[in-house]
Amino acid sequence: MSLEVVVAVALFLGVIAYAVLGGADFGAGFFDLTAGGSRRGAPTRTLIDHSIGPVWEANHVWLIYVLVMWWTAFPTSFAAAMTTLMVPLLLALLGIVLRGASFAFRKNAETMGQARLFGSIFAVSSVLTPFFLGSVAGALASGRVPAGGNGDVWTSWLNPTSVFGGVIAVGTCAFLAGVFLTTDAERGGRERLAEQLRARTLLVGIATGATVFAALIPLNLDAPTLIDGLTGRAAALMALSALGGAATLVLLWRRRYAAARPAAVLAVASVVSGWGLGQYPWILVDELTIKEAAGATATLQGLLVAVALAGAIVGPALFYLFRLTQSKEWTHQEDH
Amino acid sequence: MLASGIALHLSDVAASAPDPAGLLPARNQMALSLGWHIILACFGVAFPAIIFVMHLRGIRKNDQVALDLAKKWAKVSAVLFAIGAVSGTVLSFEMGLLWPGLMGTYGDVLGLPFAFEGLAFFVEAIFLGIYLYGWGRIPPKRHVLMVLPMAVTGIIGTYCVLAVNAWMNVPTGFNVIDGEITDIQPWKVLFNAHAFSQFAHMWVAAYMVVGFSIAGVYAVGMLRGRRDRHHRLGFIVPFIFATIAAVIQPFVGHLLGLGLGERQPAKLAAFELAETTTDGPSPLRLGGVIIDGEVKGALDIPYLGSIISQNSLTKPVPGLDTIPIEDQPPINLTHLAFQSMVGIGTMLMLAVLVYWFMRWRGTDLIGNRWFLRGAAIAGPLAVVAMEAGWIATEVGRQPWIVYGVMRTTEAAGDYTSSLWLLYGASVVLYGGMTIGAAIILRSMARRWRAGEGDLPSPYGPKRATASKGEQR
Numbered sequence: 001m002s003l004e005v006v007v008a009v010a011l012f013l014g015v016i017a018y019a020v021l022g023g024a025d026f027g028a029g030f031f032d033l034t035a036g037g038s039r040r041g042a043p044t045r046t047l048i049d050h051s052i053g054p055v056w057e058a059n060h061v062w063l064i065y066v067l068v069m070w071w072t073a074f075p076t077s078f079a080a081a082m083t084t085l086m087v088p089l090l091l092a093l094l095g096i097v098l099r100g101a102s103f104a105f106r107k108n109a110e111t112m113g114q115a116r117l118f119g120s121i122f123a124v125s126s127v128l129t130p131f132f133l134g135s136v137a138g139a140l141a142s143g144r145v146p147a148g149g150n151g152d153v154w155t156s157w158l159n160p161t162s163v164f165g166g167v168i169a170v171g172t173c174a175f176l177a178g179v180f181l182t183t184d185a186e187r188g189g190r191e192r193l194a195e196q197l198r199a200r201t202l203l204v205g206i207a208t209g210a211t212v213f214a215a216l217i218p219l220n221l222d223a224p225t226l227i228d229g230l231t232g233r234a235a236a237l238m239a240l241s242a243l244g245g246a247a248t249l250v251l252l253w254r255r256r257y258a259a260a261r262p263a264a265v266l267a268v269a270s271v272v273s274g275w276g277l278g279q280y281p282w283i284l285v286d287e288l289t290i291k292e293a294a295g296a297t298a299t300l301q302g303l304l305v306a307v308a309l310a311g312a313i314v315g316p317a318l319f320y321l322f323r324l325t326q327s328k329e330w331t332h333q334e335d336h
Numbered sequence: 337m338l339a340s341g342i343a344l345h346l347s348d349v350a351a352s353a354p355d356p357a358g359l360l361p362a363r364n365q366m367a368l369s370l371g372w373h374i375i376l377a378c379f380g381v382a383f384p385a386i387i388f389v390m391h392l393r394g395i396r397k398n399d400q401v402a403l404d405l406a407k408k409w410a411k412v413s414a415v416l417f418a419i420g421a422v423s424g425t426v427l428s429f430e431m432g433l434l435w436p437g438l439m440g441t442y443g444d445v446l447g448l449p450f451a452f453e454g455l456a457f458f459v460e461a462i463f464l465g466i467y468l469y470g471w472g473r474i475p476p477k478r479h480v481l482m483v484l485p486m487a488v489t490g491i492i493g494t495y496c497v498l499a500v501n502a503w504m505n506v507p508t509g510f511n512v513i514d515g516e517i518t519d520i521q522p523w524k525v526l527f528n529a530h531a532f533s534q535f536a537h538m539w540v541a542a543y544m545v546v547g548f549s550i551a552g553v554y555a556v557g558m559l560r561g562r563r564d565r566h567h568r569l570g571f572i573v574p575f576i577f578a579t580i581a582a583v584i585q586p587f588v589g590h591l592l593g594l595g596l597g598e599r600q601p602a603k604l605a606a607f608e609l610a611e612t613t614t615d616g617p618s619p620l621r622l623g624g625v626i627i628d629g630e631v632k633g634a635l636d637i638p639y640l641g642s643i644i645s646q647n648s649l650t651k652p653v654p655g656l657d658t659i660p661i662e663d664q665p666p667i668n669l670t671h672l673a674f675q676s677m678v679g680i681g682t683m684l685m686l687a688v689l690v691y692w693f694m695r696w697r698g699t700d701l702i703g704n705r706w707f708l709r710g711a712a713i714a715g716p717l718a719v720v721a722m723e724a725g726w727i728a729t730e731v732g733r734q735p736w737i738v739y740g741v742m743r744t745t746e747a748a749g750d751y752t753s754s755l756w757l758l759y760g761a762s763v764v765l766y767g768g769m770t771i772g773a774a775i776i777l778r779s780m781a782r783r784w785r786a787g788e789g790d791l792p793s794p795y796g797p798k799r800a801t802a803s804k805g806e807q808r
């Protein structure tokens with residue numbers, strides 16, 4: 001593998017991590033939104049507070065990681081994507097800001113009225129943000145971003161691939177979140193809540209799976225290069241993802257939550273990797289390859305040093321955080 | 337130096353084109369989002385160490401008041417860090433959205449420090465989660481240590497961001513040959529010569545902002561007659577941090593300013609409101625503006641300008657007359673911002689010195705209402721000084737985004753004046769976040785005063801029992 005490709009892989013690992021970890025945080029918004037009125041929805045919302053509270057900021061940093069790696073390693077493609085996809089990026093950004101701020105505000109709200117206001121902002125922006133991020137992915141993957149930037153502000157992301165990308169992103173996030181929350185609910189001894197979440201997660205999973213299949217036909221016309229890759233080089237990953245998704249559904253159905261979680265992660269991680277492998281060697285499909293877009297060699301090497309350090313420092317710390325949140329002491333419900 | 341060579345090479349390229357319509361809104365947008373974020377960033381940088389000291393005191397001396405304060409501060413920091421994190425994300429996007437010319441051209445030159453900053457932020461976010469949710473769940477002696485990594489990452493993160501800003505002021509680590517950027521040395525950017533002094537100044541500024549702001553909250557409480565130990569301790573610990581910072585800041589700032597005349601003569605001329613070069617030593621001009629080429633309303637102190645900025649009794653400050661008009665920054669804004677920063681900094685230093693002097697003489701001014709009033713506004717003043725410092729640095733560098741190498745017009749995107757819509761929306765968004773944060777923080781304080789400990793969420797199932805008081 002050449003240096004550029006190694007850096008691109010490191011960048012893309014960030015995309016995968018963000019899709020899985022950040023995605024699950026966004027998806028929680030779906031269950032928050034559909035939890036019902038303030039009394040009926042209370043257990044779900046408390047669970048969501050408890051389950052994403054300690055981790056959402058760390059998970060969010062994956063996005064920063066991706067942006068920084070992108071602009072440092074592949075500067076021109078970054079500028080091209082930013083100027084072309086300004087609208088969905090700004091909308092995603094708006095969602096990210098509203099989601100984070102109102103989540104923190106809601107947790108400390110005094111009255112039910114405040115909690116409802118911030119809660120609905122949190123939930124709606126959490127559901128919508130992945131749509132815009134997914135549409136950005138669709139734009140990159142279907143060759144909507146010209147190498148020189150300043151592509152069409154609207155059609156670049158309002159096209160079949162982007163719209164399906166967005167819808168699938170929303171569904172995937174919700175599905176992941178559903179699996180995670182169901183597991184958390186069960187581990188916290190909240191059987192009834194787990195049952196409710198399980199039913200809804202199953203529905204979301206089936207709907208998302210169906211959307212993915214429905215997307216294949218329009219994508220074939222709209223994003224031929226991507227489809228070539230997905231059915232060629234990345235076919236194994238796509239199959240793995242389908243398998244993982246199906247396995248998650250079966251495991252959820254049989255209430256094997258602990259096993260459903262890794263299966264869901266596998267499904268999402270492999271579909272995202274599939275996208276990456278599918279559009280290889282392009283960074284902007286049909287416009288700019290990874291090699292062409294790469295910045296200075298010394299900078300790429302420097303980035304790998306940063307990535308290695310991150311692996312050594314962030315890795316263990318993140319592991320410790322996740323282990324704590326999954327431990328017994330952290331699972332009981334009251335917050336301190 | 338390399339940079340000045342580049343400056344000669346490129347300075348006349350884009351000089352005469354009129355500003356594109358999208359430039360002014362882009363600059364306002366950046367100023368708003370950066371100016372807002374930097375306040376929260378200060379809390380991310382400086383609050384952890386202050387919380388650590390309080391928490392440690394609580395554990396060491398078995399001091400319930402201190403523990404209580406640390407716990408409350410942790411909850412406050414959770415709110416502040418959340419909006420700090422999302423407003424920082426805005427900046428990452430805006431770098432590309434608003435300044436594609438900069439990022440597309442120099443992304444691989446200036447990117448490495450950002451990568452390390454991202455790393456620092458990662459560690460910070462992780463330990464924030466661990467610390468906040470670790471109360472009562474991790475053994476206390478280990479738990480208190482979880483806040484320390486955040487103080488360290490605050491240093492690293494600040495350094496990295498300021499390294500980029502210092503690079504924009506004094507670009508190095510690359511070469512321009514026939515318009516092509518070559519010979520890129522990212523480590524040289526990360527460790528550029530100007531980075532450390534800019535970092536030191538900003539890092540100390542963060543402690544001033546946070547120390548004075550937190551102390552000010554308790555000063556207000558004391559003004560309203562709440563003079564219990566809780567308030568006195570809550571005041572003095574952050575006030576000590578602020579004191580140390582306020583006393584060293586003028587020196588750090590002075591060191592930062594040394595050599596500015598060589599680095600960025602136009603900026604220095606603007607700082608000093610030097611319209612023309614004087615024969616012999618320049619005065620220090622306090623206040624004043626330039627209208628139609630004439631200095632109005634300034635108070636001149638002879639010699640002092642040369643002494644402070646040139647370290648000399650004779651060498652004048654080179655005036656704007658030595659600088660081509662197209663390379664001059666907006667002089668009045670730069671001058672007033674710079675002097676507000678220095679003025680406030682000097683005042684705050686004197687004020688804390690008076691406090692400790694009186695205390696040493698046996699009078700604790702905490703009992704004095706005027707002192708408390710002053711302490712209450714010291715936080716906002718420090719914020720103003722910090723914002724003014726950024727305005728001085730950034731506006732004073734104009735018309736360059738990368739000094740001598742790239743003009744801000746070249747960096748801006750190809751947008752029309754419709755970018756003002758984005759700016760308008762951002763004003764609403766940031767206004768909303770400010771109001772939201774104010775409502776929430778005030779209501780937290782109110783409930784704490786009313787004796788509620790844990791602040792359960794209103795929809796929480798345990799609300800009824802938990803609000804009866806401390807359970808643990």
Ligand code: HEM
Nearest residue numbers: 534537538541586589590593678681682721722725726729
């Ligand atoms: C009291 C004496 C002070 C002096 C002599 C001083 C001096 C300076 C100088 C020379 C610069 C650099 C301008 C440039 O080269 O672009 C600067 C920037 C700055 N100052 Fe000050 N300053 C003082 C106080 C303060 C205070 C009290 C604060 C905030 C609490 C502050 C915050 C800043 C900031 C944020 C910057 C821009 C970022 C940076 O370079 O760190 N300054 N100051």
